[in-house]
Amino acid sequence: MFFIDTIELEGLGNRHYLAGGTRTAVAVDPPRDFDQVLAAAARRGVRITHVVETHIHNDYVTGGLELARVTGAAYLVPAGAHVSFARVPVADGDTVTVDAGLTLRAVATPGHTPHHTAYVLQEQGTPVAAFTGGSLLIGTVGRPDLVEPRLTEELARAQHASAHRLATELPDETAVLPTHGFGSFCSSAQAEGEATTIGHEKAANAALTTDVDTFVAALLDGLDDIPAYYAHMGPANASGPAPLDLTPPAVADAREIAARLAAGEWVVDLRNRVAFAEGHVAGTFNFEADGKIATYLAWMIPWGKPVTLLADSPGQLADAQRELVRVGIDRPAAAATGAPEDWTVDGALASFPRSTFAGLAERGTDGVVVLDVRRASERAGGHIAGSVHIPVHELHGRLGDIPAGTVWVHCAGGMRAGMAASLLDAAGRDVVAVDDGFDAAAEAGLAVVAA
Template identity: 50%
Template structure:
């Protein structure tokens, strides 16, 4: 048995191609199925089965399209209410895929109908085994339980405790563990680790879901760690239940200057992908900054901040626009328009007569030297980050809530910061778009105290 890991760091998820050298099972594929197909081609195997661990809340699956394209069986929980044809599977069912034996294990918790899969290579006596746990047992913790309904959160947390313990008993301690979430995904919760691989045995010794002898204590700890998750999650599970067709990943023809100017003047969302400092120095008035290529935050925060299902135009170099279109397709943002060009030349060519805008930027020293008494320091980190430590007197509005709360910010110069500068750059562009007097603090929060900024607690 070979397992090919297909990483999607932009969402903190993994998909898997599991094969015996001839035929393959794909587990939890992302929307851009060409990556899976390339992995299958490289391995010289035929995709005969595609399986979902659950109806995903953080991305649009490519499972249905992949299965239909390859004539593969599409394995989805029989209890899931879906609008497409699938091969319904149930707890305890065993499927044969070449020389692989695949056992279905019900593991409710992340969702009510969550499944895991225990795969055994029957060519070897007693193994090897692999456990594909989706959003159930993760490295160091478990999948969050609050995505279905606030009324179900506590009950699902109790189910999660029981499920992961049952799953751990379904295979040997040496079985490799392959979760879908937990690599930066907002679907994970609790003290998830940053390791790249693990086994059931290792998790039995280190994962709090398996080491905590008190179910009530585990649940209370899990619920205490629940944090906000991206707004676009609300649309993912319904899309997946309805069944989503193929997506277009090609870069469209660039919009002309006149049309781009019209979109900006009418208040449409024009997203500039350039570096945040380049944006601050000069950008098309009315555009917003979602810097591409700095970490893996672009997809989640764009889908979180910009209202759902709004016309979207991407502004940036061709390679970044191309990657951004792929990233956004994974969360159901289809075929955005684009205005393409290299670097600062982009502004000179795509809308030469449209007015430019800019705002100051600097580090903590600039704040220390130039902040007036009436100025506002706006911290756009999440509330739990703010609660741990913040600039004395700062106002906290998470970047994902800023559009709805901007009117409550006092009329004064606004110095905006986050942990690294990325979220602050989004917030600064939103404030600038609204005509507010803003300064971007492009610095790490952990350096604020050393720069002389008073922080509490």
């Protein structure tokens, strides 16, 4: 008998796996904070003997090297990946024994990266699951443009070939267990469902239902923006990430917070966007702890700039710190918990109004700036006539591109509009955060036009 446990990290949109038998197990693409992997092994009563990477990851810092060190496991990394640490290089066709009657076979699946490798779990020689990393995903594939622009089309064609290889070599009932596709920008689209098999993908995945030229053209046409911090993830993983440190940051009082703001550092308020709009320390930015904080803060902050975190509670602070180490923001410069009044020297707070698309329609768009901070791919599906478009991840560097006047800022649902509103407020602009779903814009009578 075998088991497969899924460890899901919703913030980054990835899944990681622990698979094994009665005594031993393998960890697949483990996150930087691998305590959940160890906990899963403890619940199963198994020892982790192997840690495997499907590729050098572009969207998060791996915990594989440190997990292997802690457990004494063999660390398997594709042979073609250039790394600066000792590991077991894996080539196409290599097999390892996971437990009695349970083996793992490496299958070269280039496309997401040149060295990408999937691993097929076999019970008594019969494939039961394929850990496909960033190759064959649920209804889609991993994007091929994260390594080198000149390789993008070549890797897209390789993705098509790799998907067909898996579909040809594996039985239809084989479970497909990808790392990406659940919100990660490493995926070329989002997962269509929660589970899948080779047979289902043969019928539903464009990589397996269209010819290579059609597939490649559509894939390249649909590629979205790449988070800026991705440029730092591959090098960090190739050099060997340092062990993480989740001890609480130094506590900052109101005077230190003011001094850090005056020095141009980022002070980030983790509270929800409603509370932030009602009252916050002037000059702070709002990245909700319950949102995709790791993705958007790492995307937007100048890399390496000190960041101070302000939180409702120690628990909220600890959760955010854990999210951030996954993308290489290792140690906040300082932190504070409590209420915003505690974070200011004089207790004075800044605020800005929130509204809806109905509120904007009632006010009218004449005389105000409607700012759309969605990505270009989202705006292509329709936008408010006359609106200014600056994706939220570009906003900090393009504040000067926003016309004069009160800014009504919106996104698709409200979270990114809250981030953007905080940046605008910190820059001294009059801003209204539209906290509403974009479908409500047309329903409210606003003119929504196609791109």
